[in-house]
Amino acid sequence: MTTEIESILVENRVFPPPADLVKQANVSGMEGYQALCDEAKRDPDAFWARLANENLVWTKPFTQVLDESRAPFYKWYPDGRMNVSANCLDKHLGTPAENRAAILFEADDGQVTKVTYKELHARVSQFANALKSLGYQAGERAIIYLPMSIEAVVAMQACARLGIIHSVVFGGFSSKSIHERTVDVGASLVITADAQMRGGKSIPLKDAVDEALAMGGCDAVRKVITYKRAGSDVQWHADRDLWWHDVIQGQSTDCPPVAVDADHPLFILYTSGSTGKPKGVQHSSAGFLLWSLMTMKWTFDAKPTDVFWCTADVGWVTGHSYVAYGPLAAGVTQVVFEGVPTYPDAGRFWKMIQEHKVTIFYTAPTAIRSLTKLSEADPKVHPKSFDLSTLRIIGSVGEPINPEAWVWYYNNVGGQRCPVIDTWWQTETGAHMITPLPGVTPLKPGSCTLPLPGIDAAIVDETGEEVERGKGGFLVIRRPWPSMIRTIWGDPERFKKTYFPEELKGYYLAGDGAQRDKDGYFWIMGRIDDVLNVSGHRLGTMEVESALVAHEMVAEAAVVGRPDDTTGEAVVAFVVLNGPLPQGDQAAAVAKQLRDWVAKEIGPIAKPREIRFGENLPKTRSGKIMRRLLRVVAKGEPITQDVSTLENPGILEQLAQVR
Numbered sequence: 001m002t003t004e005i006e007s008i009l010v011e012n013r014v015f016p017p018p019a020d021l022v023k024q025a026n027v028s029g030m031e032g033y034q035a036l037c038d039e040a041k042r043d044p045d046a047f048w049a050r051l052a053n054e055n056l057v058w059t060k061p062f063t064q065v066l067d068e069s070r071a072p073f074y075k076w077y078p079d080g081r082m083n084v085s086a087n088c089l090d091k092h093l094g095t096p097a098e099n100r101a102a103i104l105f106e107a108d109d110g111q112v113t114k115v116t117y118k119e120l121h122a123r124v125s126q127f128a129n130a131l132k133s134l135g136y137q138a139g140e141r142a143i144i145y146l147p148m149s150i151e152a153v154v155a156m157q158a159c160a161r162l163g164i165i166h167s168v169v170f171g172g173f174s175s176k177s178i179h180e181r182t183v184d185v186g187a188s189l190v191i192t193a194d195a196q197m198r199g200g201k202s203i204p205l206k207d208a209v210d211e212a213l214a215m216g217g218c219d220a221v222r223k224v225i226t227y228k229r230a231g232s233d234v235q236w237h238a239d240r241d242l243w244w245h246d247v248i249q250g251q252s253t254d255c256p257p258v259a260v261d262a263d264h265p266l267f268i269l270y271t272s273g274s275t276g277k278p279k280g281v282q283h284s285s286a287g288f289l290l291w292s293l294m295t296m297k298w299t300f301d302a303k304p305t306d307v308f309w310c311t312a313d314v315g316w317v318t319g320h321s322y323v324a325y326g327p328l329a330a331g332v333t334q335v336v337f338e339g340v341p342t343y344p345d346a347g348r349f350w351k352m353i354q355e356h357k358v359t360i361f362y363t364a365p366t367a368i369r370s371l372t373k374l375s376e377a378d379p380k381v382h383p384k385s386f387d388l389s390t391l392r393i394i395g396s397v398g399e400p401i402n403p404e405a406w407v408w409y410y411n412n413v414g415g416q417r418c419p420v421i422d423t424w425w426q427t428e429t430g431a432h433m434i435t436p437l438p439g440v441t442p443l444k445p446g447s448c449t450l451p452l453p454g455i456d457a458a459i460v461d462e463t464g465e466e467v468e469r470g471k472g473g474f475l476v477i478r479r480p481w482p483s484m485i486r487t488i489w490g491d492p493e494r495f496k497k498t499y500f501p502e503e504l505k506g507y508y509l510a511g512d513g514a515q516r517d518k519d520g521y522f523w524i525m526g527r528i529d530d531v532l533n534v535s536g537h538r539l540g541t542m543e544v545e546s547a548l549v550a551h552e553m554v555a556e557a558a559v560v561g562r563p564d565d566t567t568g569e570a571v572v573a574f575v576v577l578n579g580p581l582p583q584g585d586q587a588a589a590v591a592k593q594l595r596d597w598v599a600k601e602i603g604p605i606a607k608p609r610e611i612r613f614g615e616n617l618p619k620t621r622s623g624k625i626m627r628r629l630l631r632v633v634a635k636g637e638p639i640t641q642d643v644s645t646l647e648n649p650g651i652l653e654q655l656a657q658v659r
């Protein structure tokens with residue numbers, strides 16, 4: 001483990017919570033928050049039992065809260081049984097929520113479709129019955145490769161209804177990524193669409209699935225179900241392929257939910273780590289849903305009258321907790337958006353907030369930063385040109401939000417009225433961990449503030465000892481919590497080693513560096529491992545390196561991150577080719593070829609922003625690549641560090657040249 005923690009700008013401004021929110025929020029005032037924290041501290045089991053009993057519908061109630069006997073393979077509510085879909089849909093039937101809009105879907109071209117809770121229940125049940133009639137059962141794995149759509153939510157909920165474990169692959173990922181995940185989870189079902197519509201363009205999806213399945217090793221896949229979105233041409237394999245609209249034909253809208261063990265895997269979601277291979281993060285049913293729901297209520301203060309909009313794609317964890325599950329369990333109306341924030345123009349988000357009367361808006365700093373630039377350049381797309389007065393809470397997720405972006409968001413989108421809720425969490429944590437609460441926490445721009453009740457977050461040194469306030473260290477969670485990762489699918493050893501290293505006293509190691517200020521507020525300082533954060537998306541440097549060296553022209557590659565005003569970090573690759581150093585136009589042509597190659601291997605988000613060529617990479621005498629120096633070169637800064645341990649210091653000058 002290394003701590004390369006850079007100092008950060010600590011903001012001094014404090015924004016108190018709005019008085020009306022303090023008065024009527026689900027968690028009201030600092031006393032309300034403190035009371036919950038005290039309750040959790042006094043008797044954690046009783047606290048987590050109370051929440052699970054009061055907020056989930058159980059088919060068989062649990063008698064034990066937490067089984068620690070095989071730590072860190074914790075089991076929550078081990079003898080309880082329930083169904084996630086029943087907790088998101090069936091529980092609203094026969095209540096005032098049943099005729100409420102569950103989803104307001106806005107397509108890329110602006111067309112809006114409204115689905116009530118009752119209708120969504122029927123659609124999910126019908127699709128689940130279709131899966132059942134094809135012989136699918138609890139425990140099987142399904143790959144979902146769908147655009148943002150009502151169908152994506154239906155597919156995930158239908159799997160949950162039957163206990164089928166889904167693994168959603170982001171629509172921007174390549175056929176190779178689909179292939180890797182299909183093989184790793186041993187999927188027997190793939191659910192996809194002919195294409196997705198983004199920014200007026202149709203991008204094929206089924207083709208990528210076909211390519212992936214042709215790569216071999218996917219023999220377990222019995223059926224591919226395709227939702228017709230764009231009406232584009234697709235290849236058809238009669239023995240394997242089925243249309244979505246055909247399989248639901250004649251299926252009943254009544255499908256009893258299948259009760260599963262509380263810890264039955266709800267989904268596996270792949271995320272980047274510090275090796276070349278993404279990890280399949282396995283989440284549970286009850287624990288995951290409980291915390292997605294509680295954070296809807298606490299962090300977002302969700303009420304039945306709210307119109308909630310989380311802009312994340314269902315391909316990321318945020319789209320699991322805060323699109324497919326949490327909002328439905330909370331019974332709010334949510335907006336689901338197919339398109340991109342800049343089409344037909346950069347006012348799209350604000351126009352949608354205005355039209356759908358959104359009250360809670362949740363997006364990523366990258367989106368805010370890019371829309372700031374575009375809005376400041378064109379008053380027509382500036383948030384001030386829209387009526388955003390329905391908003392009461394605005395959230396941020398995925399990466400540190402710099403104070404400038406925070407203040408712009410607060411002033412221009414939140415009208416200096418809505419608290420900016422900067423939520424720190426991870427794919428592995430399932431839902432929010434450290435976050436302000438709208439009716440509780442005085443805000444400091446750039447800080448995710450305080451841990452949620454029950455979350456025992458701390459900053460520790462290499463031995464697990466808590467560090468003094470103001471000092472940097474490793475962010476850990478000292479006690480298990482219900483929505484935590486259960487294991488890495490198929491690799492329990494890696495799970496243990498990565499998240500519960502022996503030297504850290506059994507604490508969960510988040511992989512972020514952080515510090516706490518004098519008020520106990522947390523300030524996240526970035527990853528301590530070789531993981532980059534590009535536009536709020538996690539990317540392993542090794543993953544990009546493996547993709548590069550898989551190209552026949554490449555002998556060696558090292559990838560680092562460079563700070564970027566819009567995307568947070570940008571990928572910079574240093575490449576040694578098999579052959580002479582390319583010059584001029586030839587270098588540009590090879591760089592383009594390699595960037596396209598990475599897009600094909602992983603997905604466009606992994607494309608290096610810049611590729612630098614050298615005859616070698618800076619290495620120590622023992623052959624270790626000095627990434628620390630490459631990071632300096634990538635920033636275009638002069639090397640002031642001691643380079644005497646380098647075997648080939650001259651190489652730095654060569655790599656500093658942009659060809």
Ligand code: PRX
Nearest residue numbers: 397398399400422423424425426427524538
């Ligand atoms: O480095 C932290 C950063 O994103 C990482 C988790 O990425 P992922 O698993 O893709 O989940 C993203 C959506 C939850 C963390 O280790 N991160 C996430 N939220 C914040 C953040 N960094 C600073 N502030 C945040 N609010």
